[in-house]
Amino acid sequence: MSSERTAGSDVSGIRFRLLGTLEVGGADGLVHVPLGRQQTVLTALLLDLNRVVSIEALMDTLWSHDPPETARTQVQICISRLRRRLGPLRAVIDTRSSGYLLRADPETVDLYLFRVRVRRAGAAEKAGRTEEASDLLREADDLWRGPALDGIDTDAMRTRAARIGAERTDALERRLALDLELGRHARLVTEIPALLEENPLRERLCAHLMLALYRSGRKGEALEVYRAFRARLVEALGLEPGEELRTLERAVLAQDPALEPRERAAPAAPREEPPPIDQRLLFQLPGPTPDFIGREDTEAAVAQALVRAGGSSGVAVILGPPGIGKSAAAVHVAYRLAREYFPDGQLYCDLRGTGGSPLSPSQVLGRFLRALGVPGQAIPDDLDERAVMYRGLLASRRVLVVLDDASSEAQVAPLIPGGGTCGVLVTSRARLTGIPGARRFDLDPLAEDHAVALLRRVVGAARVEADPGAARRLVGMVGRLPLALRIVAARLAAKPHWTLPTIVERLSDERRRLDELVHGDMKVRTSLSLSHQALDGAGARLFGLLGLVEAPVIPVWAAGALLDDRGTAPADLVETLVDTHLLGAVGVDGAGGPVYRFHDLVREYAREKGEQDPSAGTEQVRRWAGGWLFLTEEANRRVFGVNLLRAVGSGARWSPPPDYVERLLTDPHQWMERERVNILAVIRQAARAGLDEECWELVSQFCVYAERRGFFDDFAEALESATEAVRASGNVRGIAAMDFSSASLMINRGEIHGAERGLARALAGFSEVGEGFGAALCREWMAELAYWRGDTEAARELCETALAGFTSEGRASAVWRSLVLLGRMSADRGEYEDGRAHLVRALASAEMSGDPRACSQVLHQIAGVDLASGAYSDARDRFHEALELIADPGDPVGEALLGFGLGRAHIALGETDSAREFLERSLELWEHLGDQEGVSQVKGVLDDIPVVARRAV
Template sequence: MEFRILGPLEVIADAERLDVGGARQRITLAILMLDANRLVTVDRLAEAIYGEQLPPTARAQVQICISSLRRLFAAHGAPDTIATHSRGYILRVGDGQLDAQRFEALTAEARRARNAGNLEEAVTKYRTALKMWRGDEALQGIESRPVQASASRLTEERITTNEDCINLELELGRHQELVGELTSLIEEYPLRERLRGQLMLALYRSGRRAEALQVYRLARETMIEELGIEPNEQLQRLEHAILTADESLEPPVQATKVPVEPPPAAAPPPVPFLLPSAIADFTGRTKQVDAIERELALASEDPTRFAVPIVIVAGKGGIGKTTVAVHTAHMVAERFPDGQLFADLHGGASRQVSPMHVLERFLRALGVPGNAMPEGLEERAEMYRALLADRRTLVVLDDAATESQVLPLLPGTRMSAVLITSRSRLAGLAGAIHVDMDVFDSDQSMELLSRIAGTVRVRSEVSAAKELAELCGQLPLALRIAGARLSARPHWSIEQLVSRLEDETRRLDELNHGDMGIRASISLTYESVGEEARRLFRRLAILDTGHFSVWMGAALLDRPFAEAADLFDELADAQLIETAGGYGLHSLYNFHDLIRVFSRERLAAEETPAERKVALERVLGALLFLTEAAHRREYGGEYIQIHSDAPRWPLPERLVASLVAEPLPWYERERPLLVSGIRQAAQAGFVDLSWDLAISAVTLFESRVYLDDWRETHETALAAVRQASNVRGEAAMLYSRGVLHITEKRFPEARQDFEEATRLFTGIGDDQGTALVLRNIAFLDRMSGDVDQATAHYERALAMFERMGDQVASAYVLHNLAQLRLDAGDPEAASALLSDALALSRDGGSRRVETQVLHRMGDTYLAWNEPDLAADIFDTALGMVRDIGDPVGEAYILTGLGIARLRQGQTARAENALRDAVRLARTTGDRLPEARSLLGLGELALACEDAGHAVMHFEQALSLFRSIRTPMYEARTLIMLAEARAMVESEGRMGESGELVG
């Protein structure tokens, strides 16, 4: 679906222009489109439709318009386009769906290209953006003052963009082509002095000096007649310059010499911004905010201070500590230009977040790849402190439980600052400044209620509102719940809600003594939603994860996806859950900590253990079903996977295709559930689910280098299968853990796991598992230089795959056998094997394996000294590997392409490819492709007779090959290193005349 506002309002679905409806619906949709992905209040929509004189039915008419639009979108396959929130609605649009967003993105790209000196590229971007306009004004024909007021900003951006584009084209010497366009634009915008000046300049450079001066005279007449003022000073100076034939007006001379491209600069360190969104309805807390801001400012400006400044915001649960911390962090963010880090430590939860996991997240945000991640807590903390030593970074640690949870997360120098929230004062943190939080006063409570429930409503029942605030104990969380309750029910009076609260007298008497009052407030909201919504609310507490997707609710309830989506919206409208990002099918929700506690209490009270266990098995079965679908989408089929007979909970085919359309982002979103689900499956006795989920999650862990998760989940699942004497599960976990060891380049540990897995798979007659393990053992043999043993293991695995009819697995083994033939100097045998492998990979539909086969074919052509053919093959493989998103594979192929370019004599192109390969390999943290690309750079340097750089590259490659224990590559590198060193020594003995000395 496509939304268009750059001209008349249009909605396009499947190449069909939709009939949006009458004027009210068009105005409603226009306002939503102007604020796409942002909340639009009902009051603003009503004002756009009716102006300032609102009829009594205004809100109802808005709801009717929204319902009509929803039906329209649902009929065209987009039922979730408009989301309901407590105070209004959000039009959810994805990247590229709204023409105004594409226009703004293109103009931003044009500005970046202009700033980088790429004028041609900038002009192309500007012109592409301008072509998106279907008229002179945005939202033409919409008769609404608020709509036109907002649309005028877009119209102004259009003409400004046109002027900016023309300015660049004048710099490029295209003055003659611009005269006609500028003349038309001036007729449309006669008071735009910048356009007048551009036309004068274009005419003058085209040799039409008299006409350029005439443009100025007409501009002066128009300005005086219309506005009573002279043209601006810039236009007057331009007229004078034309009269005097100033040389500065001559068109720039375009450079004819192609500039030499400088070597790529080192990428700047990433600037993390992990803060949650700013709080839109932040209320009160001026004293606390000022105190925090003052302390952070003093600490950062005090040159005598050496320790890291720490501010602790302390108070009981539900008091608003997080809100204050996030609000203040946004206010002071400019003082910390090197980034802001944020972590929720879940101090009030049963499973607190460990410093190990927080440090992994922080180090990744600071640019540390997965393979470079230290394993121990102390090593991670040291690396973290080193990275922050000279950076001005703000670290926000929310809901800390103890000093020990915080200490490893503190930077080591005063350059950074730390803001902590906690339910205790954390007195053990030396030198920390404490800011204590208490309940709201009466004025602050009234302000918060007004912002949520509506100012007019609160003012009409001031006495009842004050009584409501007292019954809520002035606690911000309780006030927010009460305000949201009123907002969701506009037909209620405040007095009605007060009466309901008074019915809970015994509990409300406890309100000033901790969480009991919050429980009573949540209970009121809980009881207001339907039975199915309450059941979903309870069962969400079954999952040990931080966020929920709609499909999880469908599995928990054993209901269709659409019904679960409606129930999530009902819970979100009631403020029992919160939106946590995403949109459409990928919307995410989470609990506030205190509400999660309440949900768990209701779960224990209202659901039997058997019901909870069945619901957990369903949702984990759905998770396994989706992970398998995502794996197939990523790999093109069910390859390198071993599965159990664990029950799946299938979802509709179309829904699954949409959910996992982008497999790795889906895996990333569901990563918390994958990790916790494997643990929960093991704890609940779902052994097959546990190990199957663990091996299915490797698609994510391997591609994104989440080695900690890989290790933790497999240790959990391995312990479960061993306790249950599940032989196949144990073999599968040992096999997958062995692959982890290969990824970590721990080859002895990998071999140990593979040998035990082979024994177990063979013992139960599992040929698929045995074959998968054997091909990995063969890889270890090849890396250690044992070619005969590698060949034997590959051939044994191949025979098993062929008996099973697994074409892709067979192709994978064949191209590895071909590499052994290449290593042995037999390219003809390698070519025959690769021809079979290519046919099998294509028949099996695996583009990933096909690219690997093409890579080997490129190496074969190099061995035959056919660099032209090799370059063509590598180019084809490069396009494919970029399309499927495999950065490690791309690094290997770029290395091969660089060598092919070198053999073609294209040294500049060879260097570009090899340096790109090094950069990519370092980004992924994989040392083998990095070492191979460095070896290629050394060969390039030798060919260019640059022996010094050749030695440097070979020594770097040798160090990497030794660190991952690959004797075959070590030997090859040592030979080339000796040649380079001999060349250096020879050069050092040459005299000035070129003759050898001594």
């Protein structure tokens, strides 16, 4: 089915080709993806682009429901290697709790482009544009270079390839039917035989060839094609041709006139024109914005909604926050469509929805009726009568009605024509979900490149290119909001002696930023105030309170915390802000509740309002931080069990409703992962607000998770934010907790001397305030450090003291780490049974804590004793068991250690292939973590594998 690519078929942006052998194109040519697992995994991710593919589905794809024990690890290795290969292509593989998601522009995948062209062809055919539909289908087929997914040889991929191939054949048959309708039978006589050879049992292809031959005056050959096809079908399947093909044969024999090409439809009879009017009154669009840029995707989608065929007017609603460019986009689309699709005129009205005095539908209809030629005295007073007259006058005209700044569905509904010839384009800050048949389009801030291009157009390329970095900082400062960009650009144009860094400096003070965004009549604050004035008292107060919180995104429970209300009213108030586009809904959380985000400039306006509210202050921020403290502590408890290995303070907790918390923390790993950035922002805000107790507790809770997941940069950032605030407050227990957390971070970074000093300070602080559990934790870690520097006697003494401290505090679940160290020291002396006894007690304590990672660590130590004592099979099994315990959601440090252990166990058992697999995974993890000692250890063992293998032979 391959053919020469047609002119105009733009495929320059394709990076991933699935319609043939897998190809990945980069800036410098093809990117090599090795045959086998990597190609299969990449193909699976591309087929579900921008959707999560579970790791189980990938395993089933690779091993047809019979995966080896190491399947999960092998998939992880494939993903890691693919990430490196795809990095330069702006294609990112994200890890999700259940699998992986490949993020890329769909238009870079040939299969997506094929399907888009097929869909567009269907729309064109339905609209009667037969030639366009045929051309689109031919373009779609030109994207193919061979069988789909060629070379990806697994059961699952063969099934999917067959389905995609069927899509191609269906599209091809549709195109042949259209070409026959267009009278192209002579061309098809030479094209279809090759297609029928590839698909020898497709009845529709046979029918198309017969009809093409008949219309070319080759009736005998048409009958011969039928007889040859029938013979193949009988021989292959024992079946006769279907009724459609048999009917066609009889029609050919009878030379039925119905087989002749139909005459193309004659041009439609002239429409009965409505009474003549002054045409100038019907062309009411305001002038277009000369420097309009971007919005191509939205523009195309809106245009499609407006010109769709059907029994009702196409209605498109452009939505967005103040200053986002809704009116400019609407006028731009209207001009684009006016000449071709709405030649009879364009009615326009600013409905003043946010101006405090919106126009009534009756007022607007009066204006439109006068524009349509109705004398003033003939316009009815009644709204319904005006609407009936309006619909009647537009019934036979092709007019575009643009309704700018609508306030409600009730304002818009009477203004929608009733026939199928007109389009209605509405802009609004309200959601307007109740307009029947309307399609809604939300405008986002401009893309960075478009924002910079807008700046360049207004102020001149020379000034922008003189400092492109400043240009990008500038557009970022105003959140890529078109109104703000036009104000900035206008100020720069009016002051040619200003450079871009000048305006960047003036905008750098966030609290004065809105003051700077003023030029003539253009004011961002004024635009925002119009929406704010539409809020009732409760909504306006919540708007200001939300402006006081500092977080990239705002979960729905935040409103309840700020208002100290666990009912449904706060969430309803938040939705009023969404409805007016003062707040954007950007997703859902783990409980299915909405998550919100302010535009940067709207946030600054909200903060102004919050700071002007005399009832807003520290207590609202305390409840906000307390909500995060409660949820972080609860997530840790669900992940790590009762022993959190950190001291606990008296910071305020604010609990969202229990049923919501239960849903939210169903997967606590995922919640912590998703909320990392928010938690860090809350820690910073709590520190600045002087909430020292909440601050250090948040850090302690967060660092438990960050340490175990290897997020050491986040760990350090949290400590840096909190330590100064806690020390300034003189909070002795908090200072001790921060010293302990700092020591933990230094241990992970190999800064042993600093860690020892930090633990000594923490021990002194905990002892001063009688914090027994914290003191025992310090001694436990001091024992570890003493062991590392070779002072086993001090290590043993500190272990015994820590054990006594935990016991006196009633924390039996916390003793496992000290028992592990005692077990290791016994094993070091060759006292394996004594070591196992300590480790068995440690395992019981870890299981009591409910912490799977603690259990994994103990099993790791037991496996080490097994390995040292020659019990290689036991060691391998325990290493595997330990790895399984940390598989979800993953622990890169633990996985690296256990992979190293498994590699050595498999070597000892002579299983060198498995050993290499685990060691390579361990090496990859150590490299990712930047641990050179781990890298050296693994490389040393990997280098010895060939020697071991030869010895085994």
